[in-house]
Amino acid sequence: MSLTLLGSALALPTAGDGEGFHAPSPQEFYWPIFGSGDWTFTRPMATFAISILILSVALVALTKKAAIVPSKGQWLVEQAYDFVRNGIGRDTIGSKDFLRFTPLLFSLFMCILLNNLFGIIPPIQYPTMSRIGFPIALTLIVYVVYHIAGIRKKGPVRYLSEMIPRGLPKPIYLLIIPLEYATYFIIRPLTLALRLFGNMFAGHMLLLLFIMGGEYMLIHGGIGLKITSIGSFLMALVFTAFEALIEFLQAYIFTLLAATYISDAIHSEH
Amino acid sequence: MTPLERLDAGHEPRVTPPMWDAMAYMLTGPIMLGLPAYLLDRILGTDWLVLPGVLIGGAVSLYLVWVRYGRS
Numbered sequence: 582m583s584l585t586l587l588g589s590a591l592a593l594p595t596a597g598d599g600e601g602f603h604a605p606s607p608q609e610f611y612w613p614i615f616g617s618g619d620w621t622f623t624r625p626m627a628t629f630a631i632s633i634l635i636l637s638v639a640l641v642a643l644t645k646k647a648a649i650v651p652s653k654g655q656w657l658v659e660q661a662y663d664f665v666r667n668g669i670g671r672d673t674i675g676s677k678d679f680l681r682f683t684p685l686l687f688s689l690f691m692c693i694l695l696n697n698l699f700g701i702i703p704p705i706q707y708p709t710m711s712r713i714g715f716p717i718a719l720t721l722i723v724y725v726v727y728h729i730a731g732i733r734k735k736g737p738v739r740y741l742s743e744m745i746p747r748g749l750p751k752p753i754y755l756l757i758i759p760l761e762y763a764t765y766f767i768i769r770p771l772t773l774a775l776r777l778f779g780n781m782f783a784g785h786m787l788l789l790l791f792i793m794g795g796e797y798m799l800i801h802g803g804i805g806l807k808i809t810s811i812g813s814f815l816m817a818l819v820f821t822a823f824e825a826l827i828e829f830l831q832a833y834i835f836t837l838l839a840a841t842y843i844s845d846a847i848h849s850e851h
Numbered sequence: 852m853t854p855l856e857r858l859d860a861g862h863e864p865r866v867t868p869p870m871w872d873a874m875a876y877m878l879t880g881p882i883m884l885g886l887p888a889y890l891l892d893r894i895l896g897t898d899w900l901v902l903p904g905v906l907i908g909g910a911v912s913l914y915l916v917w918v919r920y921g922r923s
Binding site: 671672673674675676677678679680746749753756757759760761763764768769771772776834837838841842844845848849 | 859860861862863864865866868869871872874875876878879880882883911912914915918919
């Protein structure tokens with residue numbers, strides 16, 4: 582809402598032109614390519630398919646001729662794999678169980694990272710995860726994995742009972758038990774998906790605003806606005822760098838939380 | 852034991868979720884107590900239940916965050 586306000590404030594000086602500035606809206610994220618209705622093939626679907634293609638080809642090609650003294654590409658893949666395997670998997674899930682989950686964590690991390698980075702890579706410039714369906718799908722995978730891993734490890738009864746913290750005053754449990762289950766089964770996956778979606782959506786919106794605003798001021802504005810458009814483009818540049826950081830961070834956080842949920846499900850606190 | 856296995860050994864699992872996850876707890880209370888309170892308001896035709904519902908939910912959420920992250 583504040584974005585719309587900001588957008589209309591930008592448009593005010595040239596409102597006499599007749600058309601005025603159109604602030605970016607959630608509409609900018611809907612890009613049908615072909616088809617219609619529920620079965621429309623959209624731009625994020627295409628970018629997601631491209632990301633899977635790039636990842637599969639690149640990862641296979643770069644690790645095919647693995648050597649003791651690695652090539653640049655192999656070194657890069659090894660760094661990323663090392664980061665997820667040791668930094669996220671081993672440190673979170675622990676020595677005993679982490680290897681089974683490493684493929685999942687690595688796939689999640691690379692997939693989210695590349696799709697997020699698409700937000701600032703020309704000519705794609707569209708973060709796939711800014712469409713809510715994609716984070717939900719990834720979260721569903723994590724959701725099924727950690728619940729099943731927990732149930733298989735502990736059995737359903739112990740798994741459910743260990744979700745409740747021990748050693749609290751008895752009457753409090755009346756309130757806490759439903760809340761804990763709601764957290765585990767509804768709110769946690771919800772926040773996992775929404776965090777990724779919200780960060781990508783808002784970040785892309787900011788970039789759109791600065792670039793579209795700058796373009797509008799440069800082309801349609803008077804001399805004063807033409808000069809101020811430099812500021813807008815500069816901000817777009819700064820925020821592009823900032824986005825790169827956020828995009829990496831969100832891929833990391835999503836993977837780390839997935840690992841923590843798995844660890845939480847298969848280990849006991851006591 | 853291979854050298855790789857030796858490197859991998861001895862890493863304890865981390866069971867407490869990182870602080871970002873406190874977000875989930877902070878939302879649970881107000882939603883789980885605020886929503887029924889809101890529905891009750893609709894059914895009974897009153898308008899004062901939802902506020903205490905959300906506030907008590909928030910308080911319970913804070914307590915849960917303390918239980919999970921503050922005790923150890």
